[in-house]
Amino acid sequence: MTTPVISVHDLTVRYRTKESSVYAVDQVSFALEPGKVLALVGESGSGKSTAAMSVLRLLPPEAEVLGGEVLFEGRDLLALGDKPLRAIRGRRIAMIFQDPVAGLNPVISIGDQVAEALTSHLEIGKKDAKRQAVAILSSVGLADPERVAKSYPFQLSGGMCQRVMIGIATALHPDVIVADEPTSALDVTIQAQILYQLNRLREAQGTAILLITHDFGVVAQMADDVAVMYAGRVIETGGVQEMLERPLHPYTHALLGTLPRLDGQGGPLRAIPGQPPEMVVPAEHCPFIPRCGKVLTACRESPPPPLEEQHGHPVACYNPIWQS
Numbered sequence: 434m435t436t437p438v439i440s441v442h443d444l445t446v447r448y449r450t451k452e453s454s455v456y457a458v459d460q461v462s463f464a465l466e467p468g469k470v471l472a473l474v475g476e477s478g479s480g481k482s483t484a485a486m487s488v489l490r491l492l493p494p495e496a497e498v499l500g501g502e503v504l505f506e507g508r509d510l511l512a513l514g515d516k517p518l519r520a521i522r523g524r525r526i527a528m529i530f531q532d533p534v535a536g537l538n539p540v541i542s543i544g545d546q547v548a549e550a551l552t553s554h555l556e557i558g559k560k561d562a563k564r565q566a567v568a569i570l571s572s573v574g575l576a577d578p579e580r581v582a583k584s585y586p587f588q589l590s591g592g593m594c595q596r597v598m599i600g601i602a603t604a605l606h607p608d609v610i611v612a613d614e615p616t617s618a619l620d621v622t623i624q625a626q627i628l629y630q631l632n633r634l635r636e637a638q639g640t641a642i643l644l645i646t647h648d649f650g651v652v653a654q655m656a657d658d659v660a661v662m663y664a665g666r667v668i669e670t671g672g673v674q675e676m677l678e679r680p681l682h683p684y685t686h687a688l689l690g691t692l693p694r695l696d697g698q699g700g701p702l703r704a705i706p707g708q709p710p711e712m713v714v715p716a717e718h719c720p721f722i723p724r725c726g727k728v729l730t731a732c733r734e735s736p737p738p739p740l741e742e743q744h745g746h747p748v749a750c751y752n753p754i755w756q757s
């Protein structure tokens with residue numbers, strides 16, 4: 434076993450507002466291996482973004498980390514001072530967001546924004562940084578990078594802005610990229626191109642990627658390892674092949690059933706009936722009960738233990754679906 438580049442242990446995060454208190458992330462653990470892609474998968478509201486933002490301590494003020502640790506090179510990022518944390522953010526661990534336009538500054542030219550990322554972290558002069566910026570824009574597949582460098586975000590398409598974000602994220606050769614639904618706002622063709630770019634950069638630089646997605650198609654294409662989240666918990670985790678071929682949790686089965694048909698017949702995606710619950714108190718029973726066809730008495734008496742090796746990989750379920 435290699436040492437993970439990032440390992441999260443027993444992370445619990447609560448949002449407290451005047452109206453409610455939501456356990457968005459509940460005793461979550463996962464590990465990202467160096468140079469690998471770990472996909473964090475689940476429906477909207479399952480706590481993926483909260484988990485991702487915790488890694489870089491980008492949570493909004495109403496969020497409270499109630500417990501756990503995020504280890505990066507043996508240091509707990511949750512306990513690190515602001516200054517050492519700033520040295521890690523961007524430089525060692527970079528972030529790519531779902532909305533690329535919002536991630537860029539609207540009043541600064543693209544070239545200046547890329548150059549700024551370089552000068553703020555590296556010993557490099559402004560002129561050199563500007564020249565490198567053009568090379569970086571070209572490296573993420575942007576045609577006419579000189580012109581793109583002189584443009585402002587509103588002059589570019591969403592797909593182009595996302596390429597710029599990937600360029601900025603990878604310019605500093607980080608060890609880790611946290612990508613939160615990087616292609617969800619883009620159409621399918623552009624999505625494939627962006628994933629291709631991410632994969633290429635990973636191969637060239639050996640960057641590990643924490644890839645957040647609700648789409649098992651993206652998982653199948655990109656991931657080495659998978660952690661499935663439901664109602665703030667990781668409910669199943671394993672290697673991608675294993676997870677696709679031998680899923681155990683009824684929820685993972687349901688998610689996989691929503692894959693578009695591979696025979697090209699199309700048709701709408703089958704949604705999973707029901708809604709994920711809002712976790713307003715720590716769970717007293719399995720949160721998947723209302724949507725599960727395999728409920729046992731035990732499922733109603735207490736939530737399943739966080740993750741337990743069963744039939745080949747860790748799963749949090751009293752009654753996994755399994756064929757011997």
Ligand SMILES: Nc1ncnc2c1ncn2[C@@H]1O[C@H](COP(=O)(O)OP(=O)(O)O)[C@@H](O)[C@H]1O
Pocket residue numbers: 448449450455456457475476477478479480481482483484493495711712
């Ligand atoms: N700023 C916030 N204040 C209160 N609740 C929040 C906030 N952000 C997210 N939540 C709640 O936390 C849960 C997890 O949200 P999120 O981490 O965004 O999930 P995902 O990324 O999987 O869609 C949801 O129930 C959501 O409504």
Ligand SMILES: [Mg+2]
Pocket residue numbers: 481482483613
């Ligand atoms: Mg999200």
